[in-house]
Amino acid sequence: MSPRPSRPSRRRAHIAMVGIPAVSHVLPSLEVIRELVARGHRVTYANDPAVADLIAPTGAEPVACRSVLPVADNDWPEDPVAAMGLFLDDAVQALPRLRAVYDRDPADVYLYDIGAYAARALAEAQGRPMVQLSPTFVAWEGYGDEVAAGLWRLPGADAYRARFARWLAECGATTTDMDLFAGRPARTLALITRAMQPYADRVDTGTVTFVGPCFDIGADTGGAAGAGAGGWTRPAHAENVLLISLGSAFTRRPEFYRRCLAAYGDLPGWHVVLQIGKYTDPRELGAVPSNVEVHDWVPQREILAQADAFVTHAGMGGCGEGLLAGVPMIAVPQAADQFMNADRLVELGVARRIDTPDASAGALRAALHDLVGDPEVARRSARLRAAARAEGGTSRAADLVEDALG
Secondary structure: OOOOOOOOOOOOOEEEEEOOOOHHHHHHHHHHHHHHHHOOOEEEEEEOHHHHHHHHHHOOEEEEOOOOOOOOOOOOOOOHHHHHHHHHHHHHHHHHHHHHHHOOOOOOEEEEEOOOHHHHHHHHHHOOOEEEEEOOOOOOOOHHHHHHHHHOOOOOHHHHHHHHHHHHHHHOOOOOOHHHHHOOOOOEEEOOOHHHOOOHHHOOOOOEEEOOOOOOOOOOOOOOOOOOOOOOOOOOOOOEEEEEEOOOOOOOOHHHHHHHHHHHOOOOOEEEEEEOOOOOOHHHHOOOOOOEEEEOOOOHHHHHOOOOEEEEOOOHHHHHHHHHHOOOEEEOOOOOOHHHHHHHHHHHOOEEEOOHHHOOHHHHHHHHHHHHOOHHHHHHHHHHHHHHHOOOHHHHHHHHHHHHOO
């Protein structure tokens, strides 16, 4: 990425970030927080102590606010209404904890993750400006009728909406309509490239700014999905490099990894980096071919900068990193928005989608050959890489946060 130089800060302010402890929600904004600290602002960061080690290197002051979200064991309910209820539960219990800190030390502006409802309630009660940081796609004009309306017809939705409305009436928020409160806020920074946004032409750019993925503005490569994971050097003998990673959450997939070994192990000219996460024992993989290195965590962005292809679960973070690196992708979605993300990559012409049940060794190998052998895929990847880098990233995001200070 070719960063813009940081502008001098206009005044030192207290900026508060309120997040949730899902790694995929913490990582996207860390460099923005680090940049705001570097500009001389006092930045506090409220989140669960479980992610304190990720936040600490930014220089932000930690504010411990324990979460009841099931991110530690990734035990989310399949019912979407029940899942939404967990975020409301988290907001209800978090707000008094936040007030205990910020009512006596209010921030000049509040930044908050899309799942941190309590932060918006706090900012509204204090009459302070706020900026939502979205690590994934945002709502578009018509989203309520096309997507949300279906959720409200599900069993339990009426009870959820009634409970949310009662909380809003009691919590001090000035926006007491649930649809407006949980919908599009006045200011949102989308920490994704616009190319990944569904119906981007129907997004209100008066309230939403796509700044692209935000990484270290002092380096073109480096950093990682696992911050602080260290460097990686492409082996001198490698004609091509393939990275395989299913992110941080849905990595208990030993059978899929074995299929990848069968597909790409000993593939002539290819060196393979396989990340298996913390939930898979390497012994479950069986014999590992000599052209494959296996790790529980890797410096993903650093490897992608030197890679020729990427097998990804199509989490929004991985999609953004792949597009910034300009590498073709094989998308194997595992959950949540990853299926929509995978389809979007296919629409952009830089990926193939293979669902896990269909991810045979033959299908995986054929997809790789098709992608890297297609010059049009290479041209599209280069165009998307340039467009993503032009969105401004970390510097632009920090500028916009400072603009919110008034």
